[in-house]
Amino acid sequence: PTAPDSPFPYTTRGLPHVSTVSQPPSAPAGPAGEFLHDFLLAAARHTPDAPAVIESDRPGATTVTSYAELAALVDAYAHGLGALGIETGARVVLESDTTARAVAALLACSRTGLTFVPVSPETPRRRLESILATARPALHLQAVDGTRTNLPPALGTARFGPDGLTVDRAPAPHRPRRRVPCVTDPAYIVFTSGTTGRPKGVVMSHRAVLAFYRGMLTHRIATPEDRIASTSPLQFDFSLLNIGLALGSGAAVVPVPPHLVRWPRHLLRVLRDTGATQVNGVPSIWRQSLRYEPERLAALDRLRSVLFCGEEFPLPELRRLQELLPTARIINCYGATESMACSFEDVPRPLPDDVERLSIGVAHPGAEMLLVDASGAVVDRPGVPGEIHLRSPALFSGYWDDPEATRAALVPDPLCPESGQAVLRTGDLAVRGEHGEHYFCGRTDSQVQINGNRVELAEVERKLTEFPGAAAATALALPLPGGGLELTAFVVPGAGRTPPDAGALREFCAEALPPYMVPQQIQLLDALPVTANGKVDRAALADAAARGA
Numbered sequence: 001p002t003a004p005d006s007p008f009p010y011t012t013r014g015l016p017h018v019s020t021v022s023q024p025p026s027a028p029a030g031p032a033g034e035f036l037h038d039f040l041l042a043a044a045r046h047t048p049d050a051p052a053v054i055e056s057d058r059p060g061a062t063t064v065t066s067y068a069e070l071a072a073l074v075d076a077y078a079h080g081l082g083a084l085g086i087e088t089g090a091r092v093v094l095e096s097d098t099t100a101r102a103v104a105a106l107l108a109c110s111r112t113g114l115t116f117v118p119v120s121p122e123t124p125r126r127r128l129e130s131i132l133a134t135a136r137p138a139l140h141l142q143a144v145d146g147t148r149t150n151l152p153p154a155l156g157t158a159r160f161g162p163d164g165l166t167v168d169r170a171p172a173p174h175r176p177r178r179r180v181p182c183v184t185d186p187a188y189i190v191f192t193s194g195t196t197g198r199p200k201g202v203v204m205s206h207r208a209v210l211a212f213y214r215g216m217l218t219h220r221i222a223t224p225e226d227r228i229a230s231t232s233p234l235q236f237d238f239s240l241l242n243i244g245l246a247l248g249s250g251a252a253v254v255p256v257p258p259h260l261v262r263w264p265r266h267l268l269r270v271l272r273d274t275g276a277t278q279v280n281g282v283p284s285i286w287r288q289s290l291r292y293e294p295e296r297l298a299a300l301d302r303l304r305s306v307l308f309c310g311e312e313f314p315l316p317e318l319r320r321l322q323e324l325l326p327t328a329r330i331i332n333c334y335g336a337t338e339s340m341a342c343s344f345e346d347v348p349r350p351l352p353d354d355v356e357r358l359s360i361g362v363a364h365p366g367a368e369m370l371l372v373d374a375s376g377a378v379v380d381r382p383g384v385p386g387e388i389h390l391r392s393p394a395l396f397s398g399y400w401d402d403p404e405a406t407r408a409a410l411v412p413d414p415l416c417p418e419s420g421q422a423v424l425r426t427g428d429l430a431v432r433g434e435h436g437e438h439y440f441c442g443r444t445d446s447q448v449q450i451n452g453n454r455v456e457l458a459e460v461e462r463k464l465t466e467f468p469g470a471a472a473a474t475a476l477a478l479p480l481p482g483g484g485l486e487l488t489a490f491v492v493p494g495a496g497r498t499p500p501d502a503g504a505l506r507e508f509c510a511e512a513l514p515p516y517m518v519p520q521q522i523q524l525l526d527a528l529p530v531t532a533n534g535k536v537d538r539a540a541l542a543d544a545a546a547r548g549a
């Protein structure tokens with residue numbers, strides 16, 4: 001069947017290449033359904049010579065990998081993986097930045113019925129060990145120039161290079177218990193930067209990922225001529241969204257390595273050298289360019305669209321981005337790793353002066369956002385906040401080896417618990433507008449009680465960014481030595497203007513907010529610390545404040 005509305009007709013095809021043994025006679029002869037590699041390599045059959053991945057190695061030099069070349073790499077890596085006799089459903093830790101070869105490696109895992117677990121080369125050793133202990137992979141795969149060493153002796157290790165795989169240590173042989181890949185198998189497991197203790201492995205099946213990709217492609221966010229810059233690490237599923245958006249549209253993905261994203265001049269040079277037409281990333285990737293390189297940013301005349309997700313985009317910075325990219329379409333993407341994503345909503349141009357919150361729109365076609373109030377009742381009146389519950393074919397299978405956390409996230413459909421259908425409880429609060437669109441109101445766990453009053457931290461942050469010269473702000477409720485919580489805020493100044501004064505900021509808040517919402521401490525920072533996935537690192541700020549005190 002051809003995909004509905006996809007610019008790219010692709011069809012299912014025969015049985016996937018199965019790694020271990022030839023199909024036993026009893027296996028079904030018909031097409032086994034669609035897997036990640038079927039979907040992402042469809043363009044290789046229709047436009048083999050079109051660019052699939054465009055990399056910028058150094059100033060002025062780019063490397064283009066065509067769809068045919070990508071498919072050839074997938075063949076070579078799938079052959080190498082197949083020869084290792086790893087059983088269907090086993091895990092492969094894929095430690096790499098997003099590169100053409102890394103994309104081929106994840107596709108080869110899909111092709112050989114293996115689940116890939118992407119981790120960034122910058123992952124601290126202890127966190128890698130925790131992921132290895134949880135996911136119990138059969139193989140660790142990194143690039144030929146990868147730097148990871150001293151891996152546990154029981155773990156097979158291999159490297160992927162220009163011509164195929166080289167095996168350093170073969171995985172332990174075992175009697176394969178499974179042979180037939182199934183579309184409900186995990187395509188990948190993404191470990192979230194779980195704030196509490198053990199990181200949680202979000203298990204995404206082939207069926208869920210493809211359902212999401214199809215929902216996303218109906219928005220026609222990309223055309224085959226697009227060059228989509230991906231600025232997130234491979235371990236953050238924003239990168240997997242970008243790979244799916246690009247390859248599913250017959251376009252090219254332009255991976256920007258994390259160490260270049262951090263430096264505005266490098267980031268903007270890569271975008272210029274590769275001719276990027278779309279740039280996807282979390283809001284923080286723009287902060288330093290907006291502040292220090294506005295001219296170079298405004299000079300990117302190929303840039304047609306910007307997608308952001310992961311957290312709210314501070315409105316002063318968003319306005320500035322719109323000014324510098326006057327013709328670019330800016331799309332607010334909302335969603336959680338447990339459903340890959342959920343909604344895509346154009347940011348109004350220009351952003352009205354009085355706008356308080358950005359719309360996150362409605363769920364992509366084929367999915368639905370429900371708002372549920374504290375009593376568990378579904379809210380359907382505009383203006384009444386509720387927790388977003390998502391009905392979707394793209395929901396995760398569960399948290400790896402964590403049935404309790406899974407039960408808390410995949411809950412019975414509040415409208416029809418009898419059905420057995422599960423919906424995702426997102427932990428996000430939203431309110432519905434007059435036309436059915438939604439407005440993000442923060443996370444349920446970002447509602448804090450200050451002196452017995454409920455405070456939405458995002459509301460304090462929004463007020464702080466309304467102060468002239470303030471570009472971004474983060475508010476935290478920090479424990480006081482004697483018990484209770486104290487509101488502390490961190491503010492980053494905007495381009496050029498005189499940096500705001502902490503005292504003036506406090507007075508500004510006191511004029512507009514009730515006393516318990518006025519931060520007791522306000523610190524001006526040159527930059528906000530970010531997590532490995534590029535979101536504001538609240539834990540780091542809390543530690544700094546605790547040490548500061």
Ligand SMILES: Nc1ncnc2c1ncn2[C@@H]1O[C@H](COS(=O)(=O)NC(=O)C[C@H](N)c2cccc(Br)c2)[C@@H](O)[C@H]1O
Nearest residue numbers: 237238241309310311312333334335336337340341342
């Ligand atoms: N656009 C927003 N405005 C505000 N708050 C947002 C937005 N997008 C998220 N969030 C928050 O981030 C949480 C989720 O975090 S996550 O699991 O790490 N996943 C992510 O951040 C990214 C997510 N997988 C993703 C990746 C690619 C595209 C899209 Br579309 C979404 C959500 O539950 C929200 O609280």
